[in-house]
Amino acid sequence: MSAVAEQGRAAGRRETVAGLPPAGIRFLSVMVGLVAWEAYGRALHSVIFTYPSAVVRAGYELIVSGELQFYLKSSVIVLSLGLVLAIVLGIPLGILMGRRAVIEHAVDPYVNALYATPLVAVIPVIVVWLGFQTKAKVVLVFLFCIFPILINTYQGVKNTDSRLVEVARSFCSKEWRLWRDLILPSSAPFILAGIRLAIGRGLIGMVVAEFYTTITGLGYMIVQYANTFRMDRLFVPVVVLMIMGVVLTGVLRHLERRIAPWLYVAREE
Amino acid sequence: MVAIKQVSKSFGASRTEALQACTLDVPAHEILCVIGPSGCGKTTLLRIVDGLIRADRGQVFVNQTEVTAPRPDVAMVFQHFGLLPWKTVYDNVAYGLRVQGRADADLADAVSRYIDLIGLRGFEKNYPYQLSGGMQQRVGLARALAVNPEVLLMDEPFGSLDAQTRELMQEELLRVWRSQPKTMLFVTHSIDEAVILGDRVALMTRRPGRVKEILEVGIARPRDPETVRRSTRYLELREHIWHQLKVEVVGGNGQ
Ligand SMILES: Nc1ncnc2c1ncn2[C@@H]1O[C@H](COP(=O)(O)OP(=O)(O)OP(=O)(O)O)[C@@H](O)[C@H]1O
Ligand SMILES: [Mg+2]
Numbered sequence: 001m002s003a004v005a006e007q008g009r010a011a012g013r014r015e016t017v018a019g020l021p022p023a024g025i026r027f028l029s030v031m032v033g034l035v036a037w038e039a040y041g042r043a044l045h046s047v048i049f050t051y052p053s054a055v056v057r058a059g060y061e062l063i064v065s066g067e068l069q070f071y072l073k074s075s076v077i078v079l080s081l082g083l084v085l086a087i088v089l090g091i092p093l094g095i096l097m098g099r100r101a102v103i104e105h106a107v108d109p110y111v112n113a114l115y116a117t118p119l120v121a122v123i124p125v126i127v128v129w130l131g132f133q134t135k136a137k138v139v140l141v142f143l144f145c146i147f148p149i150l151i152n153t154y155q156g157v158k159n160t161d162s163r164l165v166e167v168a169r170s171f172c173s174k175e176w177r178l179w180r181d182l183i184l185p186s187s188a189p190f191i192l193a194g195i196r197l198a199i200g201r202g203l204i205g206m207v208v209a210e211f212y213t214t215i216t217g218l219g220y221m222i223v224q225y226a227n228t229f230r231m232d233r234l235f236v237p238v239v240v241l242m243i244m245g246v247v248l249t250g251v252l253r254h255l256e257r258r259i260a261p262w263l264y265v266a267r268e269e
Numbered sequence: 270m271v272a273i274k275q276v277s278k279s280f281g282a283s284r285t286e287a288l289q290a291c292t293l294d295v296p297a298h299e300i301l302c303v304i305g306p307s308g309c310g311k312t313t314l315l316r317i318v319d320g321l322i323r324a325d326r327g328q329v330f331v332n333q334t335e336v337t338a339p340r341p342d343v344a345m346v347f348q349h350f351g352l353l354p355w356k357t358v359y360d361n362v363a364y365g366l367r368v369q370g371r372a373d374a375d376l377a378d379a380v381s382r383y384i385d386l387i388g389l390r391g392f393e394k395n396y397p398y399q400l401s402g403g404m405q406q407r408v409g410l411a412r413a414l415a416v417n418p419e420v421l422l423m424d425e426p427f428g429s430l431d432a433q434t435r436e437l438m439q440e441e442l443l444r445v446w447r448s449q450p451k452t453m454l455f456v457t458h459s460i461d462e463a464v465i466l467g468d469r470v471a472l473m474t475r476r477p478g479r480v481k482e483i484l485e486v487g488i489a490r491p492r493d494p495e496t497v498r499r500s501t502r503y504l505e506l507r508e509h510i511w512h513q514l515k516v517e518v519v520g521g522n523g524q
Contacts, residue, residue, distance in 0.1 A: 163347070164351060166316075166351070167351035169321060169339050170339050171341075171344070171416070172341050172369070173368045181364070186355075262354035262355065262397070262398045
């Protein structure tokens, strides 16, 4: 949905549609959806259905009791540890793969095999090996996150203008300087896009891991309230996850545009 | 200073021959202008002299040592400019010096001197994409001059400049050359530029490039471009080079 909107903006379509600015249309659309949901939910009057105002009330209760913050904190810790680990290992490994043919061919089969594997399938293995605690979940989030970062970094490195690499060689640049002056800035847009994809996958990995281990976290909250048919409370962690996803990928998208202004020259007047 | 001996180079699976037994000698502090039809291997020759690619056959010597890899005493001005898009004008000009490990405080003077020289004072904080093609080209020139190399390889360094800026830059280049004499291999498409700047002019054949003829310019320095252009020697050289190039270009079109 927002990808389409992005494209529209990129193409310079800022004019109003049907007398409304695009932001107004989107706001109205969301309001209509929420009101319809509310009306339908109230009319249905069923225990296994809920509606927005009930979710808001449940959210308020969960915040006042401190339960939401408690589980959110545990989820955020797992997500950030796994993501940071994936970034710290994924970027250098991706650059090495892009710059050194030996490493490229040595690592490639593992990356391909693991990236193609539905990682949900290895959750039981990880749990058996590492238990139900934070460690297992961090490893899972890490596994979900590292491949888009690694692969995007590698592609960014391969995409570096070979003529600029030649300029660096002409000035007798050392390899590590080349990374700093050339490889990293040139692949930065790719890396950021990789991190954005990783966040999406990391959120999935985090929730699924919490479903499976059912000790703590937003995923655990969901399972717990689903089992007791507290649909209003169940939707609270779902909404929180949605907000996390939207905010994090939004921030990354914004950074992507900021970090490589030279890629958007043609769009400026 | 620069000795190119029987250098040949082919590219790709089809072994397209770009250079064929090309031989050239550039004594220290000489400006040798190279002129030849498009695609005759001039850029390829400079890349080999810079140590960026190896010749298939033949050797290149700089200062009596064989060139096998890029070296700090040789700098190149690239036909494609080769600026780093994420660095400002200042940082692009400083690039070569930073790579050589010079401290920021230490290189500021040199950098601002060459920014003045190329007439981009006030644009230090601009990025290449905010500059015109000609301005970008001058940044590439300043970057190479800033490392104060013994040998300068110039690949059509003024090709994107308007006539006036081009003449200004030629004068600036000659001024730098007088105060810090350098050995220059200067590739150009402009016969006028070759005669105004060069001690000698090397004419190349169409692909595969060979040296067809080397001409002594024989006009005393310091040269005033206006006076040179009115001299009989200038007109004579111009006429001769024009005819020789025409033979190559027309022949290259299969006639
Ligand atoms: N990397 C490469 N791979 C394959 N062919 C190449 C490569 N570089 C150059 N060539 C070929 O070698 C020949 C000489 O190219 P080169 O760039 O040296 O010409 P040039 O004299 O600099 O031309 P111009 O005046 O247009 O810049 C051309 O026919 C070109 O197609
Ligand atoms: Mg060329």
